[in-house]
Amino acid sequence: MASQPDNASRRAFLRNSFMMIPAVSIAGGVSLTAEADEPAPNLSEYQPAFFNDEEWSFLLAACDRLIPGEAAGKGPGALDTNVPIFIDRQMDSPYGHADRWYMEGPFVLDGSPDLGFQYPYTPRDVYQKGIAMTQAYCQQQHGQRFEQLDGDTQDTVLQALEANEVDFASFGETQKLEASEFFSSLLANTKEGYLADPIHGGNKHMASWKMVGFPGARASYRDWVDQHNVEYPLGPVSLTGERG
Amino acid sequence: MAKQQPRVDAVIVGLGWTGSIMGMELTDAGLNVLALERGEDRTNEDLAYPKPADELQYGIRHTMMQKPKQAAVTIRRDLDERALPQRKLGAFLPGNGVGGAGAHWTGVLIRPTPTDLQLKTFADQAFGKGVLQDDMQIQDFGVSWDELEPHFTFFEKVCGQSGTTGNLNGQIQEGGDPFEGPRSEPYPLPALQDTQNTEMFEKAAKQLGYHPFPNPSANVSRAWTNPYGMQLGPCNYCGFCSRYGCLNYSKASPQTCILNALKQRSNFDYRTNANVTRVELAADGKTATGVTYVDNDGEEVFQPADMVILASYALNNVRLMLNSGIGQPYDPVARTGTVGRNYSYQVGGGIHCYFDDIEFNPFATAGATGKMFNDFSPGNFDSAQYGFIGGAKMHSSQASGTPIKTPLPKDAPSWGQGYKDALQKHYGHHMKLSMTGSVMSYRSNMLDLDPTWKDPYGMPLLRMTFDWKRNEHRLSAFMRDRLREIADVLQPDYRDESFNLEGSHFKVTSYVSTHNVGGAVMGTDPSTSAINRYLQSWDVHNVFVPGGNAFPQNFQSNPTDLIGALTYWSAKKIREEYLQNPGPLMSRA
Ligand SMILES: Cc1cc2nc3c(=O)[nH]c(=O)nc-3n(C[C@H](O)[C@H](O)[C@H](O)COP(=O)(O)OP(=O)(O)OC[C@H]3O[C@@H](n4cnc5c(N)ncnc54)[C@H](O)[C@@H]3O)c2cc1C
Ligand code: SF4
Numbered sequence: 001m002a003s004q005p006d007n008a009s010r011r012a013f014l015r016n017s018f019m020m021i022p023a024v025s026i027a028g029g030v031s032l033t034a035e036a037d038e039p040a041p042n043l044s045e046y047q048p049a050f051f052n053d054e055e056w057s058f059l060l061a062a063c064d065r066l067i068p069g070e071a072a073g074k075g076p077g078a079l080d081t082n083v084p085i086f087i088d089r090q091m092d093s094p095y096g097h098a099d100r101w102y103m104e105g106p107f108v109l110d111g112s113p114d115l116g117f118q119y120p121y122t123p124r125d126v127y128q129k130g131i132a133m134t135q136a137y138c139q140q141q142h143g144q145r146f147e148q149l150d151g152d153t154q155d156t157v158l159q160a161l162e163a164n165e166v167d168f169a170s171f172g173e174t175q176k177l178e179a180s181e182f183f184s185s186l187l188a189n190t191k192e193g194y195l196a197d198p199i200h201g202g203n204k205h206m207a208s209w210k211m212v213g214f215p216g217a218r219a220s221y222r223d224w225v226d227q228h229n230v231e232y233p234l235g236p237v238s239l240t241g242e243r244g
Numbered sequence: 245m246a247k248q249q250p251r252v253d254a255v256i257v258g259l260g261w262t263g264s265i266m267g268m269e270l271t272d273a274g275l276n277v278l279a280l281e282r283g284e285d286r287t288n289e290d291l292a293y294p295k296p297a298d299e300l301q302y303g304i305r306h307t308m309m310q311k312p313k314q315a316a317v318t319i320r321r322d323l324d325e326r327a328l329p330q331r332k333l334g335a336f337l338p339g340n341g342v343g344g345a346g347a348h349w350t351g352v353l354i355r356p357t358p359t360d361l362q363l364k365t366f367a368d369q370a371f372g373k374g375v376l377q378d379d380m381q382i383q384d385f386g387v388s389w390d391e392l393e394p395h396f397t398f399f400e401k402v403c404g405q406s407g408t409t410g411n412l413n414g415q416i417q418e419g420g421d422p423f424e425g426p427r428s429e430p431y432p433l434p435a436l437q438d439t440q441n442t443e444m445f446e447k448a449a450k451q452l453g454y455h456p457f458p459n460p461s462a463n464v465s466r467a468w469t470n471p472y473g474m475q476l477g478p479c480n481y482c483g484f485c486s487r488y489g490c491l492n493y494s495k496a497s498p499q500t501c502i503l504n505a506l507k508q509r510s511n512f513d514y515r516t517n518a519n520v521t522r523v524e525l526a527a528d529g530k531t532a533t534g535v536t537y538v539d540n541d542g543e544e545v546f547q548p549a550d551m552v553i554l555a556s557y558a559l560n561n562v563r564l565m566l567n568s569g570i571g572q573p574y575d576p577v578a579r580t581g582t583v584g585r586n587y588s589y590q591v592g593g594g595i596h597c598y599f600d601d602i603e604f605n606p607f608a609t610a611g612a613t614g615k616m617f618n619d620f621s622p623g624n625f626d627s628a629q630y631g632f633i634g635g636a637k638m639h640s641s642q643a644s645g646t647p648i649k650t651p652l653p654k655d656a657p658s659w660g661q662g663y664k665d666a667l668q669k670h671y672g673h674h675m676k677l678s679m680t681g682s683v684m685s686y687r688s689n690m691l692d693l694d695p696t697w698k699d700p701y702g703m704p705l706l707r708m709t710f711d712w713k714r715n716e717h718r719l720s721a722f723m724r725d726r727l728r729e730i731a732d733v734l735q736p737d738y739r740d741e742s743f744n745l746e747g748s749h750f751k752v753t754s755y756v757s758t759h760n761v762g763g764a765v766m767g768t769d770p771s772t773s774a775i776n777r778y779l780q781s782w783d784v785h786n787v788f789v790p791g792g793n794a795f796p797q798n799f800q801s802n803p804t805d806l807i808g809a810l811t812y813w814s815a816k817k818i819r820e821e822y823l824q825n826p827g828p829l830m831s832r833a
Contacts, residue, residue, distance in 0.1 A: 066659040068660065074664075074668070075664050098332075100332070101312050101313060101332045102312035102316035102329050102332075104329075108326065112325075114321075114750070114751040114752065115327075115330075116752045117753075118331065191648060195647040196300035196304075200300055208667075211667075211668055212647060212672065213671065214607055214647045215607055216297075219293065219296075219483060221480065221607070221608035224605070225439060226437050228443060229440050232603075232607075
């Protein structure tokens, strides 16, 4: 028969960990990655690791329309918060490489959309192909690249992508990648970069969290949970201990 | 020739909730036990603050969950559709790594009702001929409330279940669920704190004559020491709970409740990155000789064992049975075979309510935070007149308030200035009214092996055939009307809703729940169940299969309280009878 385990060392550990008040311990300098300790870069000085110059110009312009900046109204925009940097970094993450996905063939491309993503493409592929075909469409429709168009025209291009009115097949797509699939990846990643912890490269200085009133990684509200219908008074903290 | 390891008394496939429980019980009985877990090791220290507080990593990228690359499921809605692989996770998020889904579940720990366990008996009494669909295959569980009650009670103590007692030995208690089955002991701990949404929901529900009570929770409301001497600290409502590991030793999980105690036993061992591909059978096919797994170096290893416990989650358990030739695969046309039969799920739906001037502070919440009522579970209302069987738990829960997943009104722009305005206006000003509904079992909702796609080890993927049926559509429409009445009382500034109504089909792309059940169901009749009422394979007596796979159809409550109780129930029989006299615990006759 096995004896009852000895939990003494665990208890000692628990005594300490229950005392922990997260916001204080963050200020003590918890750090998850070295790079995140560096101040957030300026978008204008950032050298993308994945996107080439032309793709990068598209990404900057598209993000700016998807979540426009201060000039267009209250609150920061995608460019103010380094969203393109987030997307560039995601392309080199397991996500960008579809590391966790099932990517074995055969790829059946005529099934119901309710059965989910079936392309033989990683997110990296989707961006490269999607941007190239969108640029080809802009050239064909407007004789200019996307980033050269005025804001309203850019919006009509994005709307056409969203509504799947751009026929990628006519620009050389062979695996039935649809414009709406590209658009929805771009939009989802843009929102992620806007609202995720700054450790991932976007949400610079937690600006979007300040705008909506999300306290970030504080993760400790036992003293607050019974204060109903009262606005939470403290600003956000991030995973690396930045406070806003 | 595969590498071979020294024999053990029992090998457990998967180290989540059921594997950990079986590990504890079988080492208690003096067996040498080895658990094989396909994922990484994961200790409490790996979940230390602030690491889990990362929505992108855990809430969105599913870092703790099953990798489709390793084990995808192919899915179709009916027998004629071509099933396609679920290439990235969506509707359900099975666990991966030590702790399984138990390391990142929400922690609503609630019992089914006595009626749920005997639904077929209830249906025969309460429904006239022809009311229900004739392709329905519902069954009793084959185990009674009284038999399981002590095991619920024990598992709930292991988890430090927090809530308000509704029925203590038949006496109805104020504030709890008057419809719950009689409990032999009160909840171990008091309920979690209310939040703004639960306060509003409770008030409206009471006004309409319902009986709301706090969601039973495995996020503990107070410090708790469980029967294994493991200590949990009071939940701090961190807001990163459902899909996240707990950063505060407050969420019951295999880690916090069992594994640290189990790992100290000299007759227990476990290996990670050990992906079991099949159970090996003796030449006569009547007993298992052990399992084959692929280790971290991609090498095949044979692990001999006298007993095999499949504890790899409902879907994986069924797949392992099929890939190993344990039992007869279900054939939906001939209606023969049992392995893969009666796969089931849960149906969701709800109304999003937005209030411009109310602060919900949704980030200050525990995973299980919510209030619910059971007035619409089977037997508590007359659903026969509406032409459906089953029920729903009606609730307002608030599992987390992270911003990427925050809902916005359907007619708000999804990008541009309008999106930003909507985000600013509605974040933190929203609550949801939800129904979580039972799903019956049907001839064509089933599991088998996919004929085309394989995993990296060359084993066929599991194929799921599943769709919502008329019964679930009707149930959803009825519950929608009740939730609308609650919304009418609350009078939000804006609301929108989504339900699985007539004509709607199962979609794999957005999250429904990780309450996949059935496929290797328990019972007393070997022609309609793959395992007997002690979770023992009818065909290979030294294989036991604890998990949601045992449910002959699904009820409206979350599954894990019953999964835990059934695992203890099975372990008791193994300890008291099987080990003395290994062989079938029930005769096939
Ligand atoms: C986000 C989320 C929220 C949830 N919320 C709730 C809730 O509030 N209430 C509730 O009741 N339930 C909830 N659940 C469901 C709950 O987590 C499961 O019911 C429970 O964990 C099932 O226990 P199990 O032992 O069957 O599986 P698991 O706990 O998942 O453990 C199975 C283990 O087996 C391993 N495994 C699988 N295949 C193999 C193989 N071939 N070889 C080796 N190892 C293998 C897996 O990696 C995993 O670690 C939730 C689930 C999720 C994902
Ligand atoms: S809400 Fe509570 S139980 Fe859940 S992860 Fe946070 S501290 Fe743990």
